Amino acid sequence: MMLRSKRGNQRLIEQFIQGGTFSATLVSAFTTIGIVVVLLLNSLPFFQQVSVGEFLTGRExxxxxxxxxxxxxxxxxxxxxxxxxxxxxxxxxxxxxxxxxxxxxxxxxxxxxxxxxxxxxxxxxxxxxxxxxxxxxxxxxxxxxxxxxxxxxxxxxxxxxxxxxxxxxxxxxxxxxxxxxxxxxxxxxxxxxxxxxxxxxxxxxxxxxxxxxxxxxxxxxxxxxxxxxxxxxxxxxxxxxxxxxxxxxxxxxxxxxxxxxxxxxxxxxxxxxxxxxxxxxxxxxxxxxxxxxxxxxx
Known part of the structure; x- marks a missing residue:
């Protein structure tokens, strides 16, 4: 009985650790995606006024x-x-x-x-x-x-x-x-x-x-x-x-x-x-x- 309870506790701990690491991975991924989305959305108004060619090749x-x-x-x-x-x-x-x-x-x-x-x-x-x-x-x-x-x-x-x-x-x-x-x-x-x-x-x-x-x-x-x-x-x-x-x-x-x-x-x-x-x-x-x-x- 004690052995079964111990195994159950270990399984819960493993599930908790797995869930925590998976959540951390999701946070990292969504943070990166969020940064890219913010940069893209706020860059679009700029490129509506300035062409990409002018931006990348301009000398001033x-x-x-x-x-x-x-x-x-x-x-x-x-x-x-x-x-x-x-x-x-x-x-x-x-x-x-x-x-x-x-x-x-x-x-x-x-x-x-x-x-x-x-x-x-x-x-x-x-x-x-x-x-x-x-x-x-x-x-x-x-x-x-x-x-x-x-x-x-x-x-x-x-x-x-x-x-x-x-x-x-x-x-x-x-x-x-x-x-x-x-x-x-x-x-x-x-x-x-x-x-x-x-x-x-x-x-x-x-x-x-x-x-x-x-x-x-x-x-x-x-x-x-x-x-x-x-x-x-x-x-x-x-x-x-x-x-x-x-x-x-x-x-x-x-x-x-x-x-x-x-x-x-x-x-x-x-x-x-x-x-x-x-x-x-x-x-x-x-x-x-x-x-x-x-x-x-x-």
Whole structure:
């Protein structure tokens, strides 16, 4: 009798847990759908006044002057993203390899928490760091650099995303069964060769996923970029110039007394929709790489 009652209680607990996880999944799904619906519905009035072609190919972004070309915002966003990726991806991968393969346990137990602590620093602190340290340093190298510039923004975002890349790379490399690199070493390979030819390919799905997540984080960064790069839309390919990213425009425009229903109001949703599709594309790309390079070990 007691055994039957115990089994009944376990079944109820399992049903409760299953129902809770299913409800959480539904909430996440409907929240995402709700965001997309809100962006679409509020973007339609904008695209009724501005053509999609003009929006995507226009070279000037001056809503007050009736110019709605998003390319200046996109170019600044891409420069910040590519510059930060150039810093965080190679350095993060090297740090991940060091922590997983070379560092003694005591060193790993100190360095990894320190990196994760770095990831928790508020972004406004990085913004002030860019203004007070990075930009003055860069001015000594590039005298013509703008006071607010994309290069400083890329550097601080690269520093911000470095802990993410290094931590995820270390996790991916550590998850590779030790029998694989040990077998390579037993067959005559060096430590470096076993890492390069065995460990990295085996952990490639997780490593690539960390790269894409870091890029997505860079695309969505606001405060540090706005403080470092400025709030002036500028179609440029020069890191020494200032610029304005899509996220910075959304925050800067939304913080004022923006009249609801005007064209300026709807630009926020049009830019947000574009940013959503860029981020969605990056996430789909990450999932594709993960599926392509995932390896199952028995």
């Amino acid at each position: 972004w001056q809503p007050a002057g009736g110019k709605f070309g998003i390319l200046p915002l996109v170019s600044s966003t891409l420069l910040i993203t590519l510059g930060s990726a150039f810093i965080s991806i190679p350095l993060g991968l090297m740090v991940g390899i060091f922590l997983a393969e070379y560092a003694p346990r005591k060193v790993r137990n100190v360095v990894k928490p320190a990196l994760e602590l770095l990831a928790g620093v508020p972004t406004v602190v990085y913004g002030y760091f860019a203004l007070t340290v990075v930009t003055p340093f860069l001015r000594g190298i590039f005298p013509t650099i703008a006071p607010l510039n994309l290069l400083a923004g890329a550097i601080v975002v690269g520093i911000m995303t470095l802990p993410l890349v290094s931590s995820l790379c270390e996790d991916a490399i550590s998850s590779v069964p030790r029998s694989l690199p040990d077998g390579a070493v037993a067959m005559g390979a060096t430590k470096f060769e076993s890492i390069k030819d065995v460990v990295i390919p085996a952990a490639l799905s997780g490593i690539v996923a960390s790269f894409i997540l870091a890029i997505s984080r860079a695309v969505g960064e606001v405060m540090a970029v706005a403080m470092a790069a400025g709030l002036m839309p500028n179609l440029t390919a020069n890191f020494l110039d200032g610029g304005m990213t899509m996220t910075a425009y959304i925050v800067n425009t939304s913080k004022g007394d923006l009249p609801r229903g005007g064209i300026d109001y709807f630009t926020v949703f049009a830019v947000g929709l574009t940013l959503f599709f860029i981020t969605l594309g990056l996430n789909l790309l990450a999932n594709k790489f993960v599926r392509k390079y995932r390896q199952v070990y028995s």
